[in-house]
Amino acid sequence: MAGQMQYGGQAPNGQPIYILGEGSQRTKGRDAQSNNIMAGKAVANAVRSTLGPIGMDKMLVDSMGDVVITNDGATILKEMDIEHPAAKMIVEVAKTQDDEVGDGTTSATVIAGELLKKAEELLDDGVHPTIIASGYRNAADKAAEYINEIAVDVSPDDTETLKKIASTAITGKGGEEYKDTLAQLSVDAVKAVSEKTESGTSVDTDEIKIEKHAGGSMRDSELINGVVIDKERLHTNMPKKVENAKVLLLSAPIEFQKTEMDAEIKITSPDQMQQFLDQEEKMIKDMVDKIINSGADVVFCQKGIDDMAQHYLQKEGIFALRRVKQSDMDRLAKATGANIVQDVDEISESDLGSAGNVEEKDVSGTKMTYVTDCESQKSVSVILHGGTEHVVDSLEIALNDALRVVGVAVEDGKVVVGGGASEVELAMKLYNYAASLEGREQLAAHKFAEALDIIPQTLAENAGLDAIDKLVELRSQHEKGNKYAGLDVRNGEIVNMWEDDVIEPLRIKTQAINAATEAAVMILRIDDVVATSEKSGGGEEAAMGGGMGGMPMGM
Template sequence: MPNGQGGYQPIFILSEGTRRQRGHEAQESNIQAAKTIGEAVRSTLGPRGMDKMLVDSLGDVIITNDGATIMDEMDIEHPAAKMIAEVAKTQEDEVGDGTTTAVVLAAKLLEEAGELLDQSIHPTVIASGYGMAAAKAQEFLNDMAVSISIDDEEQLKQVAKTAMTGKKVEANVPVLAGLAVKAVKQVAEETEEGYEVDLDNISIEKQVGEGVDNTFMVTGIILDKERVHPGMPKSVENAKIALINAAMEVKETESDSEIRVSSPEELQKFLDQEENEFREMVAKIKEIGANVVICQKGIDDMAQHFLSKEGIFAIRRAKKSDMKKLARATGGKIITDIEDMTIDDLGKAGLVEERKISGENMIFVEECENPKAVSVLVRGGTEHIVEEAKRSFEDAVSVVAKSIESGKIVAGGGATEVELSMKISDYADSIGGKEALAVRAFANAVESIARSLAENAGLDTIDTIVELRAKHEEDGAVYGLDAHDGEVKDMMSEGVVEPLLVKTQAVSSGSEAAVMVLRIDDVIASKGNEVGEGGGPEGMPGGMY
C-alpha cells in the first residue's frame, strides 16, 4: 500500500522468526534429507549387512540391523526425513519385513528425481512417471509370483529363514524358522477366501538365559505372573480354568457413604458378612469344578486364603490382551459375574504350572487342545541378543503369515529387483515424452536394491549387476546373488524366497512417499523448528544427529 511518500509499505504475513525455503532450495533440502536416511540404513541390507548401535538419551543401547527399529529409535528432526521414516512403519505394520528395502527405495527414487530436476524436468512430470512405473511394477510382480500352500512346510520354513538371514541369530535360524511355521499354522483360520492369520494370537515372550536354540513354543499361553498365595499348588493337571473379569474383593459402595458401628459385636458381624461373601464366591468356583482361577482384576487376601484352602491355583491382574488369548487357547469364556458362571464357561488345559525361568516366576498354561492362541518364549545369553532374537522371530512369523494369506512368494537375493528393473526399463521404451525418463529412473532405483546387496557383500557392484542382467536376459528370472560366496544362483532352488507382499508393499509405500516429498516446493518452518542448510535442524546436516 502507498505510504504517503510514493513508496509501498511491506505486508508481513508470516510471524517473525519463521524460516521459509522455496522452489529448488526446498526440493534440494528434502532430497538431501531422504538420501541421508537411505544411506543410514542401506549398509544393513541383506545377509552381509552391518548392524547399527543406537544410544538413547538415557544411555540405553540397542544393537540391530532391523530397519523398522532403526527408524523408530533414531531421533529424526527433518520433516521430509520423518516422512521417509514413516515408510518403514507402514511396511512393518503391513508386512513385518522389508522395511530397509522400502526406505532405500524411497530414498533412491528421490535421489534419481534430483538428477531429473537438474535437467529442468518438472516435478509433476516426474511424479506422473513414478506413478505409471509403480502401477506397472505391481503387475510385473504379480506375474513373477509363485504359489505356495499352507501345507508346504519346507517352503514356508525357507521364507522364515530368508527373513532372519543376516541377523545376529543366523546360527539359530533353523530352530526359529521351524517354530515360526508351527506357531502360524496353529493360529491360522480358514475362510472362504483362503486363510487369515491374526498375529496377536501369537504371544512372544522373552527371558534372558540359556541360548537362542532353547527358544520353545507352548500350545497355550505363557504369563509373566505368579500364583497369588504360596499355599496354592504349584502345578495343576487337567486344569479347568475360570477366566474372571471381576474383582474378587469387597464391593465398594456406589456413592460416598459412612458405616457407623456402635459396638464390637456389630463390627464382628460386619467382618463376618465380608468373610461369608468370599466363602460363597470360592464355594461357587469349587462347585462348578474349576481348579484354576485367572482374574483380570484384584483378589482380596481373604479370598486368596479360601482359594488356597480349596487347593485352587489363582492368578490376579492378568492383562486384558492375555485374557483374550487365554480364552482362544483354552476354549473358555471370560465371565463378569461369578454367580452366573457355569461349567460350560470353563477353559481346559492339560497343565497349568508356575516355573522359575532364570530367576523369574512365570505361569505356563499348556497342553491345550487345538488352541487358537499360542506362546513362544525366546531365550538368549544377553539382553541384546534376546531382544534381537525376538525382533528376528517377529519378522519370521510375519512373513510366514503373509505367505499363507496371499499364497504367493517371489525369489529373493535381488533376483526380483533385477527382473523388475529390466521389465520397467522395457516399459519405459514403449512410452513417449518426458515421463519415460522418470520411468527409467524408477527402474534404476529398483535395481539399486540389488546393487546394495552386492556392495554389502564386498563384491564389485558393476560386475555383479552385469552378470545378473545377463542371466535374466537368458530367461533366468529367478537368478539372484548368493551374498555368502558371491555367486549368481537360482534363488528358488537355494530356498531364498520372500512373500510377494513384501515387494508389492515396498514398491507401493516407497513410491508414494517419494512422490509426496517430490511435490513439495515450499517449506515454511515456524520459529523454533527451523530447517537449516543441508536439510537438518540449524547446523545439523541431514537432520539426524
C-alpha cells in the same frame, strides 16, 4: 525468514499484507524440494549399510542408557529421534512395511531414498515434478504387473519352502546361527494359528505369544500349543497342576471394594471394630463362594485378589493367578472358550472354559503357568531362550520377522526370489517399458528402473564387492533368461537364488515398491513448506532443515 512474512502480495495502497504470525518460517520452490529430498536421502543412507545378510549392525542408545543392537530397518528408525517432517514420511514407509509384511523395511527405505535421488537429477534437468510423479506411478503399476508374472505359487502345506522363507528373513539378523531352529519354530507356530477361510487361508500372528528368557541355549526354545503366562500361582498351598480344568476369566477384583467418595466411619468400641472386620471378611467370602459354586477350579483375574480371598481359594484347591495382562486374557478366552466376566455377581457355569492341563512350571529359574490341551489350538506360545538379555532381544526380532513373512506367504500363496534377482528382472522389463513411452514421462520411468538397481548394488557394496561389476554380471545373466540369477554375497558369485534357497513372499516386494513410490511422489509434490511457531529460533530451523549442512535428524 523469521518474523512477520508477506504471503500473497500487496494491498491496493501499496502496503504489504502479512498473514503469518511472528516466528513463522517459509521455504518454497526448489529450496523446499531440495531440503525435503536431502532429508529423505539421509534417512535411507542411515539404514543402507544394514541391507543384506552380511550388512552392518547399529547400536542405538536411548536417553536412559538402554542399548539396542540391530540391523532391522524398522527397529533402527523407530529408535532414532527424527525431527525433519519429510524424513518422517520416509520413516512411515518402513513402519508400513513392518506392519504389512514384517520384513523388507530396509529395502523399502532404500528404494524410497533412491527414487528421491533420481527425481532430483530430473528436477535439475528441468523436468516438472508432476511429470516425474506421473511417470513414477505408471512405472510402479507396471512393476506390480511384472513381478506377479515372475512370482511362484506356494502351498500352505509346503513346509520345506516355508522354512526357506523363514530362513531368508532370519539370515543376517542376530539369531542367524540358530536359523534352522527358529525357522522350524516359526513355521510350526504359523501353521498352528492358520485358519481356512472362503477366500483362502488366514493367519493372525498376534495369536503367537513370545516369552523371552535369558538363560540356557537358543536350542532349548520350544513351541507350546496353548497359552504361557509369565506368572506363578498365588499361594504355595494351591495345586501345582489341574487336569481337565474349568477355567474362569475374571476382569473384576476379588477384594473389598472401597467407596468412590471419601467416607469416614467412627468406631467407638472394640466390638464395632470386630463387626466391621467380620463384615469385610463376609463380603470376601461371599465373592469366593460365588466362584466355588460356579464349578471353577482355575481362576485368572485381571485385577487384584485379596489375601483373605487367596486363603479361601487355596482351601478349596483352586488354582489362581492375579493381575493377568489384557492380551493374555484375550488369548485365554480364545484358547479355552471362556467368557471374560466383569462382575463377580454375574458368574455362571456357562461362562467357564476348559483346558486339559493348567500347570505351574519352572523355566530357567522363573515360574510360569502353562495352559495346554485346550479346545481351540489357535493360540500358541514360544518360549525363547538365549545367553543374555541382548541376545534374546535380537532373537525375538528375528523370530518376529520370520513369523510375519511365513504368515504372509501362507496367506498370499506367492513367493519370489531374493538376492537382488527380482529387482534386476523388474528393472530390465521397466527399461523396455520406458522406451515405449513418449514425452518426458519416459525419463521418469527410466529413472524408476535405475532406482531399483540400488538393491543389488547395495548388497554388493555391503559385501565388499565391486557394485558395478556385479550389476553388469547380473544383467548379463538376466538377458540370457536366467530370471532367478542373484548375488550370493557370501562368495561374491552370481547363482540361481531359487536353488540357493533365498525365497521371500511376493508382498515384501509389492509393498516396498508401492510404499516407496507413494512417499517419494508425496515429497516431490511439495513446493512450499510453512512452519509456524510461537517463538523464533533454532526450533523452526531444525524443523525446516534450515541448518542442513549435516544429517537433518536428531539421534
